[in-house]
Amino acid sequence: MHTELRLQAVKGRSPRIRAAGGIAVRQTGVDTLHMISSAATPLGGDLIDIHIEVGPGAYLNVHSVAAAMALPGPHEPRSELRWHITVADGAGLVIDPQPTIVAAHAVHHSETDIDVAESGAIRVAERVQIGRSREDLGRWSGRVRVDVGGTPAVRHRLSIGRPDHDQLGAPSVLLSEFRYPDDRPAAVHPRAVGARLGLAAGGSLTTVLAGTLNDAEQWAGDLVG
8 A cells, every 4th residue: 555645834824734545634733733544554565655844934743643553464574654854944843653563574664854944943753662562573674864954964774673583682662853953962871772962964863772662762751851
């Protein structure tokens, strides 16, 4: 299944929504949207494309009502989610969905491409958990590209999960957040595998690896503030 969302925020107007495939979108506030699964997705073989454009001086909040469950398909384990994000001058965007749960034997890939103006503001959070209760052997990989005012700010890749039983103790939860602007200095969590990195082009990238979502949320809260 190919799911495609096109969300556009224009100052002084309600957000424009176009949705086709397995995800619907509902406006839940003046500048707030929630994504709702209308079909089982992502399954192996599925592609989800989400295009978000925030025009000059506009503001948009994007959330989801429930966790997304990545499941293997009958013939293909891999599914893919692509974010295409543009934030204009004086605009603001928050993307903070519920976690993605990657079920056993599923392989899920996420790509996030962000172009933000120097006077824009953005916060993008991503949470991933490998496996449901007593499950493992799922895999997730992600790539983030951010340009600020046309200048490269982030080129980041990460993967978690275990393809087999030979990688016992591998982290099963990831929490990451990109924030711009953010001029706080870099910080490393003293008790966790987590850090907030200050970026030369401005902004920050926080990454936490953990064994549970509760731990990841707590440790990320210490870093993100």
